[in-house]
Amino acid sequence: xxxxxxxxxxxxTPNQNILPFDGEVLLYPNxxxxxxxxxIFEELKHTILWKQDAMKIYGKVVNFPRLTSWxxxxxxxxxxxxxxxxxxxxxxxxLKIKEAAEAQCDKQFNxxxxxxxxxxxxxxxxxxxxxxxxxxxxxxxxxxxxxxxTFQFKHKTQKNARVSVGLNNGSLLIMQGATQxxxxxxxxxxxxxxxxxxxxxxxxxxx
Ligand SMILES: O=C(O)CCC(=O)C(=O)O
Ligand SMILES: [Fe+2]
Numbered sequence: 001x002x003x004x005x006x007x008x009x010x011x012x013t014p015n016q017n018i019l020p021f022d023g024e025v026l027l028y029p030n031x032x033x034x035x036x037x038x039x040i041f042e043e044l045k046h047t048i049l050w051k052q053d054a055m056k057i058y059g060k061v062v063n064f065p066r067l068t069s070w071x072x073x074x075x076x077x078x079x080x081x082x083x084x085x086x087x088x089x090x091x092x093x094x095l096k097i098k099e100a101a102e103a104q105c106d107k108q109f110n111x112x113x114x115x116x117x118x119x120x121x122x123x124x125x126x127x128x129x130x131x132x133x134x135x136x137x138x139x140x141x142x143x144x145x146x147x148x149x150t151f152q153f154k155h156k157t158q159k160n161a162r163v164s165v166g167l168n169n170g171s172l173l174i175m176q177g178a179t180q181x182x183x184x185x186x187x188x189x190x191x192x193x194x195x196x197x198x199x200x201x202x203x204x205x206x207x
Contacts, residue, residue, distance in 0.1 A: 030171070032100065071089065152187075
């Protein structure tokens, strides 16, 4: 597969920080850009072991508004949003996507959280990626495939500070520095007609 050959030479041009202060977020809209980018979504859709997780809210079991999966090196369980995740070993395609992100970040990742947004009704609410297993200032690389969804940041204390970007097919978003301490992020629901989207966030979990 030649999917990522030459890519780093062409698409790793320095990019501007999209946050105004208190963190660093870099967006590379055309990172996974070879012809194969259209096949990545389909392969992920069919080969990832998607699951429907649920959480209890006031005693009621409510499905997450998306499907999820967790891939990682080793066999350590990881609790995310109250759900115990047992890791699945990386597939060859996930490894290629991960290695390209690692080369761009100059950082190794040992795990990946995957989210499958089936349509505009699927979403992820406001949160920071600040689980205790992520180190003080985590570097998180987020790869997106399929439909473009809006990704929003809002500052935790400066209420008017908000940033919104579209995460398109083949984009790579890197969140680093103090971002998770000061900013929340979300993928809001939309009433617009919306195709499916798969997002992968690569993380380095300290056990
Ligand atoms: O789907 C996205 O772009 C965001 C995913 C995310 O924030 C997460 O997995 O923590
Ligand atoms: Fe997140």
